[in-house]
Amino acid sequence: MxxxxxxxxxxxxxxxFSCGGEAHIxxxxxxxxxxxxxxxxxLFMRKNIKGVQFERWNHTHGCRKWFNMVRDTSNDKIHATYKMGEKPPIK
Amino acid sequence: MSNELRINKNNFIDQTVRISFKFNGKKLFGFKGDTLASALLANDIHLVGRSFKYHRPRGIMTCGSEEPNAIVQIGSDPASTEPNVRATEIELYEGLEAFSQNCWPSVNFDVGGINNLLSPILPAGFYYKTFMWPASFWEKYEFFIRYSAGLGKSPTKADDDLYDHQYAHCDVLVIGGGISGVISAKLAVEKGLDTILIDDKNFLGGSTIYQDEESSKINNANSNQWLAREIESLKNYKNLVIKSRTSLAAFHGYNYLLAREALTDHLSVHERKNKIRQRLWKIRAQKVIIASGSIERPLIFNNNDRPGIILSSSIKKYIDYFGVKTGKNISLFTNNDSAYETAISLSKSGVNVNVIIDIRENSDSNIVKEAQKLGIKILWGHTIVETNGYKRIKSFEAMKLSSNGGNVVGNKIKFNSDCIGISGGWTPMVHLYTQSGGKLQFKSNDNIFIPDETKTPSEQISVGSCNGDFELDDVVNNTIYNVKKFISLDKSSYDKINVTCSKESSKKNIWLLPSDKPLYKTKPFLDFQNDSTAKDVKLALREGFKSIEHVKRYTTTGMGTDQGKLSNMHALGIIADTTGTNMGELGTTTFRPPYTPLTFGTIVGRNVGKFFDHTRKTAIHNWHVDNKAEFENVGQWKRPWYFPKNGETMHEAVQRESKAARESAGILDASTLGKIDIQGSDASEFLNRVYTNAWSKLAIGKCRYGLMLNEDGMVYDDGVTTRLAENHYIMTTTTGGAANVLSKLEDYLQTEWPELDVYLTTVTDQYSTISICGPNSKNIIKKIIPDLNLSDENFPHMSFKNSKIDGVNCRIMRISFTGEHSYEINIQSNYANDVWKACMDAGKEFNITPYGTETMHLLRAEKGFIITGQDTDGTLTPSDLQMDWIISKKKYDFIGKRSLYRSDTIREDRKQLVGLLTDDPKEVLEEGAQLVEDINKKPVEMLGHVTSSYYSPNLNKSIALAIVKSGKKMKGKKLIVPMEEKNINVTITDTVFYDKENKRLNA
Structure with a gap:
């Protein structure tokens, strides 16, 4: 969690929160x-990589805003979150 | 009670309070503080169950959560009986009733024991290999397998007990109240951190608290006395919460942990009344200190499973903590120094220690010398090769190990013993660490896996024996050092601590001990609950299984309720030895939560019955209840399904309601439809982009039906949207889709089209909707709102008017889901009940008839209107639904437009919506029934299925909607609906059955 x-x-x-899949598409x-x-x-192609991935998330039971997250799917470490439209702080 | 098995001197058991309990129907006694296991042992009962596969007699083997054998059924009440409870963990209470499991007719005489005689033909994978052929016999096999499989009995009635969930937040969570946990907690509270200390027992102190040994000293006191004072000192700290009887179930990412607190399980049944039984703690900790300890390993030798063979450290706990002798003539079998502590405890308590069989050549550690001083006989370099005694160990035979340990040599020596304590070393409990995502490292000198501190996923450390420290000085000193560093504490009250203890000087490990018999004639059990032996693991390897995960599943080693706490390391060791692999490379199986089984009650907590889900009721709900509506669940909403009168069946009520709505007037509570208020200067452009049809030219005061697609072109939702003002619309959605539609629209607004000036607000609950339809609807509205001009010129179909009913503002839409002339009154929800009643009064002279969802569905099906989610299933395009008219050709783009001419969506043989008429007009099809053309062709080709089906009282015949492959081209074609008893002949028709010219809208 x-x-x-x-x-x-x-x-x-x-x-x-709820996750909305890959970001920057x-x-x-x-x-x-x-x-x-x-x-x-x-429409269909998504990367679903093991490692650092950019994802869309929604604060569904909060401010209801969408934002982006950089997460390592191999260990669930969240490296950063940032607003929609902003450039990712990590490459 | 057999008092000769109890000793008197004891700090932990209150021998002044006698407790009566029943085991397999027999009345027995124990003392306050006993577990069921200790009380049974005090009554000289070792045999408590039968093993899973061979039904071999099995006895209590441990004193904790790792127990594989002594699992019992508690209670006989059909609501509260609980299977698979470990006798070693349940605290004795007055009136406790326990039963053996997996035996019939009784634990002493078990018919399934015949499997033991058959065991030569029941090897690993027996079920996989045997019941595969012939395939048609599976149904017969299944009956017998299911009958004899499974442990314990499930309750047959609903659980009456109360369960609870609670959140907790802390700076530091310490898991385990043994010596390293207590030291950790003390350091954390000295630093001023908010700390929670949890332990699964009712008493802190772990195994140190009852170890009264001269050789183990802390600051010149015996370690148990020192620890008792430390535990006492914890009570002075206000920033410490101690939760006893609380076992950690799961350690998830980001230091989120679940723990189960048992609140009443130790109380007698009448003391439990109206109390919460168990509470699930959801803990979020800044830092976690795992001090979960270690579990003693058994030794793997021939017939090592007989009742009376117990882990050596458990024998020590039974004598030192519970004051119970597990036998009168006890022998010990070991590969390390731990068994000597047991020998000394037994000897000091007056129990005869027959012999210690030690596979090592010798040892000169202090504890061994102390045992020798007490005159205990030690047989070095020997192993047990055979044990005797069916329901209780009687004797065993030992032989000398060959120099390489692979064989036995010399003569057999026979010893009589009614109990053997076995010790194969210690396994750190790394389950919680790995659950959290941590990786392990292998420490080969102790043959253990311990946490790899460089691969720890969150703010946590493991201390004490779960981190591989087994000797008191290492445990204390390393815990203090590591915890101080972890919490950044410079000085503590432990800085001048002085610990002395016996140090182990000799180590030896043999995963599978040899016997004088060949392996195939022996039974060296690994997993005692699932009856898998070392032979099974070797067989699996011979048959080509290599991965530990595959060997586990094939042999079922480690798959019992104990999850292999005792057996996994030996299985790994035997695989490593046999295949010549390093254990560190082999890795372990995955440890998954929960650490020990949780009851379903604890998992669901209060979320049962009416709290299972939210119930949404409309503002008019009570009127429906008063008027005897039957309700249907639509999402979380309760909607009137139909209103039976004078004992009508559902069919009769729906037929009456449907006729009334078409012949005079019907009234429907449509409040559950989703309502989204859309405002902003770009509102029209926004609607253009989300709906398939054009919205820019919709005049103020007009309504329009819209179809919403997914980007893949499939129909997602539909509803009528009304333009209230230049920049103001109100959108309606389906009842079930309301929340998802709002989320989807918000997603597009925030992420794809942030430039649009549009604001969305849900007003589903704020407005109620009353729909009145039928030829007399106009007369009724006229009575309620006399000053509203209802002429077709002023108020045509698909338009809206602001109006007032008794001074209350309302919006009247002239829209229709039934095909009749109808009105929808939208009004603030707190006035809706009164307005509904006013409509009923006004409609009385026209026989206004309330109808529910079933009649609504029937009436719209007569008109061929779809219900998204019933006639659609996310695989149909507007064209598939024969709704090409709603797709704007002029619009450059809308959600899903590009997908409408993908190669797949333009196929002409897609499944398409059609109408169906049965040849026998009285025959009503079943929704979901399949449609075929040629019943004799093999295999029979399924062309589609029925999506909606009703008997129409207005047409006096059965009608249906269906989706059929190439359906658009098949009008007039005959198809067959094959049912269990007969084949029904149907004809494909148009989807509109009633009033094809829409004359009734303006009637």
């Missing part, structure tokens, strides 16, 4: 101009 540092509210228990601005393969890449 993580303790998550919501960029808006501070440290809270994991039960208040931008919805294409002009979907109609994409091929089936390009659209499928956006």
């Amino acid at each position: 993580f303790i998550i540092n919501c960029p808006y509210c501070g440290k809270r228990d994991q039960v208040e 931008e919805r294409p601005k002009q979907p109609t101009e994409l091929s089936d393969d390009q659209w499928a890449e956006y």
Whole structure:
């Protein structure tokens, strides 16, 4: 059970949050101009890596804000959380 | 009671308070402070159960949570009886009733014992190998396997006990109240940290508290006396909470831990009334100190499982702590110095120590010398090769070990003994550390796995014997040093501590001890509960299993209720020896929570019955109850399902309600529909992007039906949205989808379209919705709101008006889910009950009929309107639903648009929504029934299934909706619905069954 540092509210228990999958996958601005393969890449393909991963999280039972998290999936260490639209503090 | 097995001098058992209990129906006595196991042993009862596979007689083997054999059924009440309770952990209380498990008809005469004679043909993997063929026989095998499998009996009635959950937060959590735990807690409180100390026993002090030995001194006092004073001194600290009878169940990431506190399990049944039985603590600790100790290992030799063979340290605890002699003529069998402590305790208590068989060549440590001084006979370099006695050990035979330890040589020496204490060294309890994600390292001189402090996942340390320190001076000094460093404490009251103890000078370990018989003729048990032997592990290796995880599952070693606390290390050792692998490379099996079994009651706590989930009720709920509605659960909502009158069946009520709604007037509580208030200068653009149809040109005061997709193009939700003002809309969603739709819309607004000026607020609870439909709906609204112009010109279908009912503001929408002329009144929820009653009064002359969800579903099915989630299942596009009309061709983009022309979504043979009519109009199909074209073709091809099905009283026939492969092209085609008793013939039709021209909307 993580303790998550919501960029808006501070440290809270994991039960208040929900995970929304991989971060930094931008919805294409002009979907109609994409091929089936390009659209499928956006729609279905996710990395699910073992190691440092960028994730979307929502403070569902709190401020309801979405934000991003850098988490190592091999040991659950959270390296950083940051607001939507901000650049990741870690590469 | 057999008093000859009790000694009097004792600090821990109150021999003035006698407690009566029953074991297998026989009335027995023990004392306050006893466990069930110690009381049984004092009554000279060793045989308590039968093993799982061979049904061999088994006795009490330990004194703690690692007990593999003495697991019993507690109580006979069908609500509170509990299986698989360790007799070594349950505190004795007045009226305790316990029963042996896994034996029939009795523990003394068990029919299953025949498996022991059959054991040569019951090797590891026997079930996997035997019951595989022929496949058709499985049903017959299954009956017998299920009958004879399983331990104990489940309760058959609901648990009446109360359970509780509670959160706790602390600076430091210390797990384990032995000497290292007590020292850790003292250091933490001296530093001023808020500390919780938990221990699973009712008494702090671990194993040191009853070790009254001259050779173990702390600051010149015997270690037990020193520790007793330290425990007493802890009571002075206000920043320390001590939780006894509390066992740690799970250690999760970020120092989140679960512990079970047993509050009433030690009380007599009448003292438990109205009290909480167990509490689950959810603990978040800044720092965790694990002081969980270690467990003594058995030795693996031929027939090492007979009742009366007990871990040496347990014999010591029974005599020193409980004052119980586990036998009258006890022998010990060891590979280390621990057994000598037991020998000295027994000897001092007047119990005859027959002989100590030690596999080592010699030892000159102080404790061995002390035993020799007491005249105890020691047989060096020997091993036990055979034991005798079926239900209780009677004698054993020992032989000299060969120089390499692989064989035995010389003559057999026979000894008579009614109890053998065995000691194979110690296993640190690293379960909790590894549960938290920590990695282990192998320490080969002690053959132990200990925490690798460089690979610790959170703020925690392990101290004492769970960290591999087994001698008193190491335990005390290392604990003080490491804890001070861990909590950054410079000075403590322990800084000048002086510890002396006997030091072990000789070590020897043989995982599988040899016998004079070949291995295949012996029974060296590893896992006593699951009856797996060293032979089974070797067989698994011969058959090609290499990974420890696979060997475990194939042989079932370590898979009992004790989770291999005693057996895992030996299994690993034997695998390492046989395969020539280093144990450190082999690794361990995964330790998973809970550390000891938890009852379901503790896990669910108060979340049972009506607290299992939230119940949401509409503002009009009480009226529905008063008018005898039957309710249906829709998500967390209670919705009226139908309103039976004068003993009507559901079918009769629904037929009456449906006819009334079409012929005169029906009224529905639609308050549960999700309502989202949408405001902002970009609200229209936002709706354009989330719905498939166009919204920019919707005039103020108009309503529009919208379909919402996922990005994959599949229908997600639907509902009517009304434009209240230039920048203000109210969206309705399905009842079940309300929360998810709001979350999804918020997600897009925050992450993809942050530039849009749009604000979303849920108003589902704030507004109630009353829907009135039928040809007389207009007359009823006219009576309630006389000054509202209801003409089609002023108030047409799909429009809305602000109005007042008795001075209360309300929104009236003219929208319809039934196909009838209808109105929806949206009103602040606190007035809804009164408005509903006003509608009922006004409608009386028109026979206004309240209807529930079932009639609502029937009426919309007559019109071919879908219900998302019933007719859709996340695999259907709007086109599949024959709703191409709702997809805007002009819009550049909306959620899911691009997916609507992927190669898969434009296939013409997708499953598509159709109507169905049965050839026999009285035959109503079952929802979920399969549709086939050719029943004789093998395999039968399933073309689709029925999604909605009703008997329509307005059409006097059965109607259904279904999804069918290539359904759009199959209008008029005959299909078959094969049912258990007959095949039903159906014809594919249009989805709209009633009023295809929509004339009734304006009737």
